[in-house]
Amino acid sequence: MSQIWKNTRRYAYIYFLFLKYSLISLMAYRINFVFGMLVELGYIVIKLTYVYIVFRVGENINGLTPYNVTLFVGTYIIMSGIYSALLFFNFIKLPELIRTGDLDMYITKPISLQFITTLKSIDISVAVPNIIGGVIMVAIGWNQSHIEVNAANVIGYVGYLILGVITTYSIFLIPQMLAFWTVKTTGLTDLSNSLFDFNQMPMTIYNRLLQRVGTFIIPVFLLTNYSPLFLLHGLSRLEMVWGIAAPFIFLILVRIFWNYALRHYTSASS
């Protein structure tokens, strides 16, 4: 037990170092920091146009008021911020590491290979506007949907958000790992990342088949839909349990797949 505790502390410390170095390099290239925020603001405006149109239509959408929709889109914006700040840049670099053989460098390090290659780069600039904007939207949506602010609601909302991050990690890492076989994955990356955008609108607008596929097979709807659905009492008991179990199931699957894929690594050049 103490061994696990020691290991966790060690990895937490290393993650803190990743964060520190990312911040240092951001400060060195300040213009990139500003541009990162600027571009994300542009994306937020695009997401807001959807909300604006929903308000212009002014009607309930499948029982959701425009303010309910704001709650969903706010959560989606927060998750976009977390995904692009903590994970995205690591994931797109992975095929590059495999192609050039630079993965060798990391293999020799006395630390989990999956940990260092998938979590090393952190870019705070993209998170700042998304998290500020998203939290404001969630607050407005929460308030105008007349949802009580109590411990159970806050824990449920934040809990499903954190579980969403774990699911995000799993389902967007899998396509990148195909690079162990195919080397280049650009097309696939674009395609799998556009799956993320299905959360642009509440999952209830899709037909039953898509909802099932997006919940159980490729669980994209678990990323940002379960937090607001929990608040709006839109989750059945089965869905609540699945929302908690699925992130761990997929995380274990990714771990198994990682170990399997690594055996196909042949290095390059040299």
Added chain:
Amino acid sequence: MRKYTKAFTLGLQNALEYRMNFLLILISCIFPILIQYFLWTTIFVSKGDSEVLGYNFNQIIVYTICAALLSKLVATGFEYEVSNDVKNGQLSKFLVQPIGYFQYRISSFLGEKTPQIIVVMLILFIILTSLSLFIHMETEITLARMLMFFLVVPISILLNFFISYCLSTLSFWLLEVWGIYHTFGLLSSIASGGIFPLDMFGATINRILDFLPFKYIVFFPINVINGKLPWDGIMSGVLMQFTWIFVLFLLSKLLWYKGMQRFESVGG
């Protein structure tokens, strides 16, 4: 003239070389179209009206498909190359040789767009004719309108070229510009009607957009084909397109003149 035909051919070859890339870009349109399809289906079912914000269901779906494809077609990208030329001093290569930078850029851009225009037009032609054959459209997509559309789209592409060409002069004043270009692209995709039809945004926003050239890039050509604009409206729209092209042409001349005075040819 021959050197510019060469630049045109280079652009054309470039587009043909990276054809898979463009096809993938077109395929990636499917998801936003799907999301909007489900959004509008739900809105129309929930509301129970035949019209929402001035559009019936078929019209909005046709709009979504056309807008997604058109905004990929009109997209530029040479502004990044221009700022690289300025930053690395490559621009001086053009200054000492008997070749006009503007003529070079526009010929290579048009060369790159030519095969893309053909592909996108073909796709749209197939989609629109099969839609009007299989589902009853409130507004007829007539052959005459389709032909007019095919004439208007190249003008839109040209208009977007001039917007980007003006924007590209920013690199004379700023060392790093990618964030501004990228954000500008995102905002212009909204302002040109690439995501939702502009008339859905309400009167106030449209009053602002009326003063800007963006609506003539995507929104106007689609209104030509979906029958929302009467013929005299189309004619005055085309006139506005040419007016904007002329204005932006003059502006780009001015900006390039001012920019060249600051150009230092670093590295080169």
